Structure formats: C-alpha cells, structure tokens
Amino acid sequence: MILIVAEHAGGKLAKSTLEMVTAARDSGREGPVTLLVLGQGVAGVANEAAVVADQVLVGDLPALATYNAEVWAAATAQIAREGEATTVLIGGSRSGREYAPRVAVKLDAPYLEDAIRLSASGDALQAQRYTYLARVTETVEASGPVIVVTVKPGSFAAASAAAQPGEQYDVELELPTPRVEVTGRSVEKTSRVALTEADVIVTGGRGVGNPENFTTYVEGLADAIGAGVGATRAVVDAGWRPYAEQVGQTGKTVQPGAYIALGVSGAVQHLSGMGKSKNIIAINKDAEAPIFKVADYGIVGDVNVIVPALIEAARK
Numbered sequence: 307m308i309l310i311v312a313e314h315a316g317g318k319l320a321k322s323t324l325e326m327v328t329a330a331r332d333s334g335r336e337g338p339v340t341l342l343v344l345g346q347g348v349a350g351v352a353n354e355a356a357v358v359a360d361q362v363l364v365g366d367l368p369a370l371a372t373y374n375a376e377v378w379a380a381a382t383a384q385i386a387r388e389g390e391a392t393t394v395l396i397g398g399s400r401s402g403r404e405y406a407p408r409v410a411v412k413l414d415a416p417y418l419e420d421a422i423r424l425s426a427s428g429d430a431l432q433a434q435r436y437t438y439l440a441r442v443t444e445t446v447e448a449s450g451p452v453i454v455v456t457v458k459p460g461s462f463a464a465a466s467a468a469a470q471p472g473e474q475y476d477v478e479l480e481l482p483t484p485r486v487e488v489t490g491r492s493v494e495k496t497s498r499v500a501l502t503e504a505d506v507i508v509t510g511g512r513g514v515g516n517p518e519n520f521t522t523y524v525e526g527l528a529d530a531i532g533a534g535v536g537a538t539r540a541v542v543d544a545g546w547r548p549y550a551e552q553v554g555q556t557g558k559t560v561q562p563g564a565y566i567a568l569g570v571s572g573a574v575q576h577l578s579g580m581g582k583s584k585n586i587i588a589i590n591k592d593a594e595a596p597i598f599k600v601a602d603y604g605i606v607g608d609v610n611v612i613v614p615a616l617i618e619a620a621r622k
C-alpha cells in the first residue's frame with residue numbers, strides 16, 4: 307500500500323492531504339492509497355479522508371491529542387510495517403519534516419525530502435525537488451522495499467472524490483511515552499484563511515509602495531473577498547511582511563482557484579510558486595511586466611487607484 311499520513315487541523319482535512327493523494331495516484335507506485343488519520347476526536351476527519359482514499363486507518367486516542375514527533379514517528383512506522391507499505395508520504399510541513407526522518411530510520415528506508423513531482427519505474431521511485439536556494443531542480447531516485455517521502459505543499463493538485471468511498475478501520479497502536487512535551491500553545495487569532503488552504507489569494511509586491519499600503523490594499527482586498535494574503539520575497543526582505551506569507555521558490559507553493567497579484571513584477575522565482583494557479587489576475591502599471599505573460603486577466607494601471615475601487619465594489 308501507499309501510506310499517507312493525513313494532515314488535519316480544526317477537525318478538517320488539510321488541503322496538503324488531498325495534494326498527497328494526487329501525488330500517490332500520479333506516482334505510479336502500486337497498492338491502495340491509504341490515509342492514516344492520527345489524533346483525538348477525528349471521526350469527522352476520517353469521514354472526509356474516506357471520500358478520496360481507497361482505505362482509511364484511524365488512530366483515535368487521547369495520547370494523539372497533540373502532535374509529537376516521537377509518537378507520530380512510532381505510529382507511522384508501525385502501520386507502515388504492518389501494512390507492508392511500499393511508500394510512505396508525509397506532508398512537507400514543519401512537523402512532517404520533523405518526524406519523517408525518524409520514520410525512515412525506524413523502517414531502515416531511504417528518505418526523499420520535499421518532493422514536487424514523483425514517478426516510479428520498476429521498484430525505484432524518482433522525486434524532483436528544489437535545491438541550492440531553489441536555483442536548481444534536481445531529480446533523485448531511491449529504491450527498496452519501502453521509501454519515505456515528504457511532499458512539498460502546493461506542488462500537486464488537490465484530489466477530488468474517488469469513485470467509491472474508502473473503508474475505514476480502527477488501528478491499535480503501541481505508542482512510546484514521549485520525552486518532549488508540548489506545555490503551552492498560543493494560536494494567532496485571525497479570521498483570514500491560511501495561504502496554503504485558500505482558494506483565492508491576494509499577493510502584494512513592491513509595487514504596492516509601502517507596508518501601510520499593503521495593509522490597506524492587499525489585506526483590505528483579501529478581507530473584502532475572503533482571500534488569503536501572500537507576498538513577494540522583495541516585500542518580505544524589506545520587512546513589510548512575515549516570511550510565512552512569501553510565495554515562490556524559497557517560500558510557499560500555491561495553486562488556488564484565483565491568484566490576484568498587485569504590484570508584482572512576475573520574476574521567475576515568484577512564478578514557480580504560483581504559476582499553476584487556475585486563474586491569475588495581475589494589476590501592474592508596467593504593461594511589459596513579466597507577470598502579464600502568465601496572467602489570464604490583466605489590468606495595466608496603478609494599484610493605488612484600482613484597488614480601492616475593487617474593494618468598494620467587493621464590499622457592496
């Protein structure tokens with residue numbers, strides 16, 4: 307089987323999980339696509355998982371209420387071993403990249419990190435990934451009875467419902483007592499949708515002018531239409547916005563239904579993070595800006611003039 311460890315938050319399956327299902331189906335690896343759902347009170351997540359997977363394995367325990375690398379690694383390795391998984395896919399999130407190498411060690415398996423493409427030939431698995439600050443895309447290959455892979459979020463399309471919902475099975479897990487404990491957690495309060503989950507993203511570039519304009523125009527438009535907020539590296543490097551919002555080769559990869567780029571030139575490193583968006587809408591005062599080469603809709607003009615009118619129209 308191809309084992310995917312489901313990522314979920316707030317009782318909902320994360321988009322990254324649907325992307326991993328596509329990665330699994332496109333990889334050419336044999337076996338049922340199996341989602342492992344770990345957590346406490348995850349029946350709703352398991353039901354969502356069953357819509358896209360061939361089968362769902364559910365570990366619903368108090369000991370799994372909070373993510374812990376030692377516990378997740380032990381549970382994943384146990385299920386991979388018992389199910390004779392040939393491939394284990396783990397999200398390329400901060401936590402996924404923390405426990406995936408532990409899983410590989412436990413299974414004595416090769417580990418491919420941050421895959422943006424997967425393809426199988428025979429019992430070998432090839433993965434593409436960015437390297438050298440994303441200036442180079444390299445292809446790596448591993449073979450063996452089982453291979454552990456992390457998948458870069460935003461690199462694959464989200465899977466849609468399978469022809470038939472997958473069966474769900476409860477699993478019994480032998481979990482270690484973790485040596486590291488989460489003793490506190492403060493969650494940033496925002497009503498805004500996360501960048502990697504958003505179906506519409508408004509991104510601001512240096513052409514927005516300054517941090518205040520970013521708040522007024524980029525966040526203003528995003529809030530008016532219920533979108534996520536992205537930024538170019540130029541804006542992040544200038545300290546206007548946090549790195550978490552950066553889209554591009556050295557930031558997040560996204561493919562929303564609509565990507566609205568305000569004052570973004572469209573440098574190749576930016577395009578590689580958002581070029582697969584279904585609809586790209588660009589506003590830039592330079593008609594020759596490279597972003598217009600990939601845009602489905604473009605407005606040549608000043609963001610300071612056009613965006614306030616868009617916000618007003620959206621609010622109406």
Ligand code: FAD
Pocket residue numbers: 439440441510511512513514537538539540541552553554555556557558568569570571572573574575576579589590591592595607608609610
């Ligand atoms: P600029 O290139 O300065 O473009 C500003 C645009 O705004 C221009 O097209 C201008 O015409 C327009 N403009 C100006 N004023 C207005 C106005 N009033 N109204 C409308 N339009 C206006 N970049 C990323 O974004 N993400 C990455 O992950 C990333 N990784 C990189 C990795 C490496 C190794 C390297 C070398 C570079 C990377 N970059 C990345 C940087 C990238 O090359 C560009 O420098 C950056 O994307 C440019 O950001 P920008 O479009 O905001 O700024």
